Amino acid sequence: MTYFEFTKRFPDENSAIDFIVDAKYKDGYVCPKCGCMHGRIYRQNYDRRKLYCNNCKSEFSALKGTIFENTHLDLRMWLYAINLVNVSRKGISAKQLQREMGMGSYESAWRMLHQIRKAMENEEYKETFEAIVEIDETYVGGKPRKDNRHDDSDKDDENKPKRGRGTSKTPVIGVKERNTGKVHAVVANYNDEGKRLSGKQLFAVLKKVCKPNTTVMTDQFSGYDILDGKNKCDFVRLKIDHTVAYSLGDGIHTNGIESFWAVLKRGVYGIFHNVSVKYMQRYVDEFCFRLNHRDEEEAFNYLVNLAVK
Numbered sequence: 595m596t597y598f599e600f601t602k603r604f605p606d607e608n609s610a611i612d613f614i615v616d617a618k619y620k621d622g623y624v625c626p627k628c629g630c631m632h633g634r635i636y637r638q639n640y641d642r643r644k645l646y647c648n649n650c651k652s653e654f655s656a657l658k659g660t661i662f663e664n665t666h667l668d669l670r671m672w673l674y675a676i677n678l679v680n681v682s683r684k685g686i687s688a689k690q691l692q693r694e695m696g697m698g699s700y701e702s703a704w705r706m707l708h709q710i711r712k713a714m715e716n717e718e719y720k721e722t723f724e725a726i727v728e729i730d731e732t733y734v735g736g737k738p739r740k741d742n743r744h745d746d747s748d749k750d751d752e753n754k755p756k757r758g759r760g761t762s763k764t765p766v767i768g769v770k771e772r773n774t775g776k777v778h779a780v781v782a783n784y785n786d787e788g789k790r791l792s793g794k795q796l797f798a799v800l801k802k803v804c805k806p807n808t809t810v811m812t813d814q815f816s817g818y819d820i821l822d823g824k825n826k827c828d829f830v831r832l833k834i835d836h837t838v839a840y841s842l843g844d845g846i847h848t849n850g851i852e853s854f855w856a857v858l859k860r861g862v863y864g865i866f867h868n869v870s871v872k873y874m875q876r877y878v879d880e881f882c883f884r885l886n887h888r889d890e891e892e893a894f895n896y897l898v899n900l901a902v903k
């Protein structure tokens with residue numbers, strides 16, 4: 595939505611509140627005081643952020659349990675920020691948001707963006723990818739995770755030849771579905787054995803998002819050897835054969851997920867000027883969300899629904 599379209603759709607604060615409350619309570623609600631079920635929404639007219647129970651005559655906040663719960667800002671600002679996150683192809687930084695919306699503090703702009711990203715975490719990817727997927731890993735900026743238990747393994751790592759050239763970067767695993775172009779990506783943290791990018795970890799990512807029998811295209815990285823032969827999801831691995839000239843096109847490649855890495859890195863370095871490891875997963879989720887929901891209208895409505903989930 596352009597700013598003009600936005601102001602037409604949400605001409606005042608109450609229209610924004612009503613939109614959010616309707617999204618949350620479209621199936622009705624149960625009064626938290628008396629447990630009475632309401633099939634429709636009863637609002638308090640003097641404060642539309644409050645719902646009313648006509649059985650026990652009590653009122654309660656309609657925003658409890660949503661990302662808007664403790665906000666002092668106008669909900670129109672929130673909706674406009676959600677819109678900006680959706681329409682900014684490479685993402686929007688807290689500094690940009692602060693400027694764009696004339697917000698007093700950088701911190702509240704920063705917090706707002708993080709709450710919006712948190713809403714994106716509510717999206718579930720559970721065995722939705724099928725047919726053919728590509729899987730790949732990359733390293734994205736940010737300092738190494740400081741985790742006392744694994745300090746030693748970090749030191750060890752420095753002496754070993756590295757994939758992706760960077761001990762100071764964070765590995766991210768990504769899966770892209772060929773048919774739809776949808777992507778799911780997760781930050782690879784250390785597992786219980788102090789390892790990351792292990793075969794088990796890669797397999798777990800695939801198992802979470804792919805249906806059984808999916809064909810998985812990978813590069814030569816040995817972590818994917820876990821897919822060779824029989825595995826419990828009956829995934830079939832096709833390994834890129836570098837002896838086949840690309841122009842011959844055997845169709846086995848990971849170009850799709852690699853192009854996602856390019857977008858992610860441009861955003862992380864160009865817009866966000868690097869991202870701490872602590873928040874890396876949220877940024878990754880944001881980039882996946884934008885890619886997976888390209889229709890602006892649909893993405894906006896869906897994201898508001900995730901925000902009140």
Ligand SMILES: [Zn+2]
Pocket residue numbers: 625626627628629630647648649650651652
């Ligand atoms: Zn009640």
